[in-house]
Amino acid sequence: MEHDLVTVTIALNAWHDRVARVQQLLTTFSDEQLLREVAPGKNRGIYLVGHLVAYHDALCTILDLGPRLHPELDSAFLQQPDKSGMPMPTLIELKQYWTEVHERLARDFQQLPVSGWFARHMAVSEADFQQQPHRNKLSVLLNRTNHLVYHTGQLMLLK
């Protein structure tokens, strides 16, 4: 049990640290920077920000934390690539959603007991989880942290 607490601490620290780094980037980038492509012909900063907000908002579903805050973002930022012509929120709105979504997750993560992270996530059935106990909520958190870091490497190129 002590190891469980240690593991969850490591995973949550990494998540919060990586979220904070991008939040810091968002305060330093100008709108003009965020509207640029990270490399010629690739995604724009604004798309990656919206993509991360939508993807993290969807954590509520797979981690069983209750209703999502911004499901309306999926069409422009998850179901379509950048420059699809789908309407997007403004950068001011997106930054506000970023804060809302991550503050909500931080609260819910704090309330989840350590044992809850070793329980199944909502995209795996009870029966499958018996056979595949690594498909737990902790694995989702670690995976989403990796996804966040992947796109952070790209956002950093806007510097």
Place this chain on the structure above:
Amino acid sequence: MEHDLVTVTIALNAWHDRVARVQQLLTTFSDEQLLREVAPGKNRGIYLVGHLVAYHDALCTILDLGPRLHPELDSAFLQQPDKSGMPMPTLIELKQYWTEVHERLARDFQQLPVSGWFARHMAVSEADFQQQPHRNKLSVLLNRTNHLVYHTGQLMLLK
């Protein structure tokens, strides 16, 4: 103990999966692609590959796995930024080092018992580890996976 095994399985699967994805990229990129900058004025592919090989080779030290295979890479790929003028191996050599380093790590990781991942890493003292039990080998593995994924997001821009 069952949770420990689950956790280590999740972490090792993520590592091996992310290493394999970059290894796959290296077989599909041409030399010309790997000699390009990932974005104008940023690191070249060859530098990121060497940087990852050197950084992962250094895992041997912090995880107490024995002597490193390629400490000579540090000067060009860890201590200096790209385009420093330091001599670099060829791409053929770097790809060979990539394979050597990751095959060696895979063997050593397989031999480490589950409990070993919850022991301290070599950059923290016994005394400090008593107070900070999250500074274990598992945290190093998770952190290096994040670092790998960060640069993978950049390498993907060479596509």
